[in-house]
Amino acid sequence: MRCPFCGEENTRVIDSRPAEDGSSIRRRRQCDNCVKRFTTYEKVEAIPFIVIKKDQNRESYDRSKIERGIFRSCHKRPMSVDEINKLIDEIETTIFNMEVKEIPSSKIGEIVMDKLKDFDQVAYVRFASVYREFKDVNTFMDEIKKILDN
CATH class of the missing domain: 2.40.50 (OB fold (Dihydrolipoamide Acetyltransferase, E2P))
Known part of the structure; x- marks a missing residue:
């Protein structure tokens, strides 16, 4: 060294x-x-793996993309940076434990939403609105009703 x-x-x-x-x-x-x-x-160096995008293009996994999405959805929410980083670590661990060489971005998005739903429901709705491309208020309401019914 x-x-x-x-x-x-x-x-x-x-x-x-x-x-x-x-x-x-x-x-x-x-x-x-x-x-x-x-x-x-x-x-330990993680085994690099490939993310398959919606348009079927492939790119290397990039943790910072998950970080950006989660930090945006948690903006002005009552959680610390350490809590958010712990959540991101949990998401990454879930992804790595799948032991696949390629993973669709849609699967990563579903994992993120699943973890966010338990972490903070407002952050979950914010993330889901971008990820699922909500088109109107009714789509927001449908997602909120799903949360309230659980």
């Missing part, structure tokens, strides 16, 4: 422990040249 201070390639691991999120390892390192310390994180 290259030292961020002097650029030396020889560094030593002084301490290793699980990071707070439990999905990575936190390592304290020390440079053999300048003796300064720094922290690195080691995480």
